[in-house]
Amino acid sequence: MSELYTPNRREDPYLQPLPQQAAHRIQDDAEAIEIARILARDFAKEAAERDQQRRLPIAELNAFSQSGLWGITVPKVYGGAEVSYRTLGEVIKTIAAADPSLAQLPQNHLAIVDHIRLDGSEAQKHRLFGLVLEGVRFGNAFSERKSRTVAEFETQITPDGEGFFRINGQKFYSSGALLAHWVPTVAVDSEKRPFLAFIRRDAEGLEVINDWSGFGQRTTASGTVLVNNVRVSADQVLPVHQAFERPTAAGPISQFLQAAIDAGITRAAIADTQEQVRQFARPWLDSGQEHAWQDPYSLQQIGDLHIRQRAAEAVLDLAADAIQSAVANPNEDRVAAASIAVAEAKVLTTEAAILATNKLFELAGTRSTLEEYNLDRHWRNARTHTLHDPVRWKFNIIGNYYLNHIKPARHPWV
Structure with missing residues (x-):
């Protein structure tokens, strides 16, 4: 290497x-x-x-x-x-x-x-x-801060002699790029078709700036990527637009990974909620209980969280199975079914993560807000990571699929 x-x-x-x-x-x-x-x-x-x-x-x-x-x-x-x-x-x-x-x-x-x-x-x-x-790590330079929509790119890829290209542009939300070995970068050609250029992290003209200031997911090695006239060979370029010109599971797989992270945040929040309730929370004075973990309303809320977590993870497993089917035998119907299953999982994992990270403080009490515990990181991480794409649109494509038999669009956010 x-x-x-x-x-x-x-x-x-x-x-x-x-x-x-x-x-x-x-x-x-x-x-x-x-x-x-x-x-x-x-x-x-x-x-x-x-x-x-x-x-x-x-x-x-x-x-x-x-x-x-x-x-x-x-x-x-x-x-x-x-x-x-x-x-x-x-x-x-x-x-x-x-x-x-x-x-x-x-x-x-x-x-x-x-x-x-x-x-x-x-x-x-x-x-x-x-x-x-x-063991080589790929970062990413996909999203742009100033484009009209998340799917519109200003970064350009242009031919530069026989078998080479030049890449120019600026990226943001580049998770992992700072500490990556290679920084695959999305750029569009003269026809606005996206390509993925594999750029060495130390390439001349590539700069990764550690300026991610989000209040959650703070250590994702993200930030701004400047791509200034970087030269790459043709064998380092993939025509990623092709994955969405035919039925593939590329979109569902991307969304599935995000939903799995949100499900993991839910797990952590529930575990810390239970520890706080057992170890530190006090019973409410009207409860007549000796310990907070005996409070009937806390028991109800913990039960509700576990049910929602179990449901979200079960649907995530069903989404995994749908992706498996679409990868093995891709066609319009299987890919659409995978997209819908993942959208359903994304709704449930998002709602469970936001609810669990919020309920932590309600059930654990004021002590849980102390900086020494840093328990607010769960809510900050959930709120930040679930913003990757609007869940309100998941409801729309799910309803349109079942009611009107309209298959979802093919792109990385479905």
């Missing part, structure tokens, strides 16, 4: 060297889940402190990508475990319950792995999947 990357080419405190040794190669679904659980126990230890200090999880991120979990969706024919989407969801939920910022870091990486499968040539698949399995 040394010929692809020069980690000390310039002064950049965030520039990460390539792994000194290849990442662990996960063999199956059970191993993926077990490794996620082991990592989550470690990631949870300083999650609150990292959030308070906006301290980037560099050591944790290296352990995460070196664990092999960033390569579990690589197809078996290219050396990956090709785990089920149920397993992928469980891995993301497990990490998100420990630290949702860490869980968001591979969100776009995993979506890109799917685009390699869908849009890459055989040569690109062998090369790029090989990088993933070695």
Whole structure:
């Protein structure tokens, strides 16, 4: 990999060297889940402190990508475990319950792995999947701050001689880009078709600025990406527009990963709510109870949260199954069914995350607002991450699908 990357080419405190040794190669679904659980126990230890200090999880991120979990969706024919989407969801939920910022870091990486499968040539698949399995991390430079809609891009890709292109533009909301090894960047050609250019993190003309100031998901290594006349070879460019010109599960997969993170936030919020109620909350004076955990209204609310969590995760599993079917045999009906199932899961995981992170304070009481606990990070993370796309539009496409038999549009936000 040394010929692809020069980690000390310039002064950049965030520039990460390539792994000194290849990442662990996960063999199956059970191993993926077990490794996620082991990592989550470690990631949870300083999650609150990292959030308070906006301290980037560099050591944790290296352990995460070196664990092999960033390569579990690589197809078996290219050396990956090709785990089920149920397993992928469980891995993301497990990490998100420990630290949702860490869980968001591979969100776009995993979506890109799917685009390699869908849009890459055989040569690109062998090369790029090989990088993933070695532990190389893909960040992203997709969204733009000034475009009219999230799907309209001003970043340009133009031919530059035989077999090369130039990329120019500015990106924001670039989760993972700061600490990535490569920064795949979406740019449009003269016909407004989007392409994905794989740019080395240390490439001449690429600058990643650590200016993400969101009140939640604080340590996602996000911010502004400046792409100034960066030159890339044709073999580093994918025609990602093709994935949406035919029925594929690219959109549902992207949305599924987001819903899994929100489900993990819900898990964490409920767990901390229960701990606060057991350890610190006082019973209300009119309850006649000795302990807060005996309060009948608290019991009712905890029960309600668990029901909503269970329902959200069950529908997320159904969405995983629908994606699995659409990937195995893609057609208009299966892809539409996957999009709808994921939309249903996205509604439920969003509502559960917002409710659980809000109820934490109601049930745990005023003590839970003390800065020393930093429990407000759960609400801040849920509120921030669930803003990726408007859930109100999920209701619309779901209703239109069932009532009028109208299939949802094909793009990364459905």
